[in-house]
Amino acid sequence: MNHSRDGIATDQFDALTALVNWVEYGQAPDRIIATARGAGNPSGIINTELPSDWAVDRSRPLCPYPLIARYNGNGDSEKAENFSCK
Numbered sequence: 015m016n017h018s019r020d021g022i023a024t025d026q027f028d029a030l031t032a033l034v035n036w037v038e039y040g041q042a043p044d045r046i047i048a049t050a051r052g053a054g055n056p057s058g059i060i061n062t063e064l065p066s067d068w069a070v071d072r073s074r075p076l077c078p079y080p081l082i083a084r085y086n087g088n089g090d091s092e093k094a095e096n097f098s099c100k
Contacts, residue, residue, distance in 0.1 A: 024048040045075035
């Protein structure tokens with residue numbers, strides 16, 4: 015997520031719902047989807063520093079340690095569903 019470099023990132027995600035589902039229903043998340051804050055983001059908070067080549071709705075999976083998100087090699091590389099936690 016680039017959190018250690020003060021850079022841009024897909025930094026919008028709902029960890030609370032994942033945590034509630036895990037604690038209350040025993041459904042541990044295998045990933046949490048994070049999105050960028052491009053123009054039109056429902057939060058209304060826009061990151062004006064997003065690169066011009068990023069989709070405004072870019073998404074990535076946040077994977078449980080030690081797994082990391084890897085592009086599957088096909089499909090839109092701006093969409094989380096085309097990545098796997100490996």
